[in-house]
Amino acid sequence: ECKGFDQIYDNGKDLCETMFGQAFKYETNEAAAYTMWFFDANNPNTATAQTLGKLPAGGHSSCELQYFHKEAPGPESDDFTECHPWKNNACCKGGTVETFTKMKESYGAEYHWDRCGPMSQECERFFVQESCLYECDPNAGLYRKYNSSVYDPRCDKYATGYDEAYSKANSCKMNTWEMLRMPIKASYCNAWYTACRKDRFCASAGGDFFSCAAEFKVVDLAAEELKKQLNSTLTDMAKLQTQVAQSNDGGSDGGLSVGAIIGIVVPSLVAIAGFACSCYLIRREKQGKPLFETLRDDREPSGGATMSYGNTQA
Structure with missing residues (x-):
């Protein structure tokens, strides 16, 4: 069922902590939180990750999230414009985020964020920014739910090492793409809610994108x-x-x-x-x-x- 954002979510906190399952956490201490967009010469999320003890001084050597992602972050070409803040050090390939339409359609029709009708430009822009963070920011991988310390390919049905018998016997289901509670600046979540409050979105499971899909x-x-x-x-x-x-x-x-x-x-x-x-x-x-x-x-x-x-x- 489709409803207005202000009918689905109570506020910015509800939006950020519901729309993408448990991927994000609303954080009022903004010195300890990330942003989904920036205009700085250097990615401020990297400094935040180091402050939180999530990243050594040497920086990122790999892209922990794996779906359409690269193995390791690196620079992209001059025509990398849709997610331009990450041009100098991105975990996404240029073709993955070439246009906002490409990002919207990459995961199938069920994941189109405008299934409930055309969105206002100010609202849709936040969905593009979230996509850029997920696809391109190496820091997003620091919050991979099943990180390398616990990940077992025998429990991942999309991995080449998947073992169905083992997975069933141990009741384990894992993947390399899911995020868990990355703290996002409260001001960003609030701005997203304000921009979209009169737009429409799927109300399934309180506005959970995955349930909607x-x-x-x-x-x-x-x-x-x-x-x-x-x-x-x-x-x-x-x-x-x-x-x-x-x-x-x-x-x-x-x-x-x-x-x-x-x-x-x-x-x-x-x-x-x-x-x-x-x-x-x-x-x-x-x-x-x-x-x-x-x-x-x-x-x-x-x-x-x-x-x-x-x-x-x-």
Whole structure:
């Protein structure tokens, strides 16, 4: 379901600590917190990491997060403009963050941050900045959830060393891309909330991006299946049209009886109607305007409680 940011999140703290699961922590002591964007000649997050004892004086020798990331940070070319603050020392490849559209689409349609409708430029910019931090900043890797000291590839289903039997026996699930509680400046989180408060976002699990993506993936798969059914129905209808034409030409072979024609037409029309109805329901749900809402009795039963009938349709 889609709702306004100010309906999903209470404030900047709620936004930063909910939207990306446990990746970020709202930090009021800004001397001990990172920013998702900067204009300094040198990355201020590196100095913060050293102050917090997360990074030795020698700096970064590797990019701990691994998905589209490089093995080690380094400079990028002059056309590296979308995430330009990290141009001199980035963990991202230029092609990964070439444009904001490329960043939005890299992880699949279910992770498009504007699934609930176009966002204002001031709001969307914060999503771009967060993407740049995640993809490009070597300091983000210092908060990898399953860092090298605990990571076991036998527990990572995407790793070449994955061992399904071992993973099940030890109930372990790991990855190399997830972050855990990187402290972000409170002022940055508050600014994000202010910029986006009138925009719309997915409200699943209180506005958790990963839960939203899982729901959108189900919706997309259902839509794809309906599309296949419609294409199959249209193919059958085309065949029927050809056979009816043959019957009208007086040919005795290949003609269809009235019963056979009805047997094809009726299910086809039902399938088309079902497809149209499903598309409409999906569209309404994405807009945050579900067709079916919880029915409530306006009468006041004893105790002042409101009676509810049925369930809200998700």
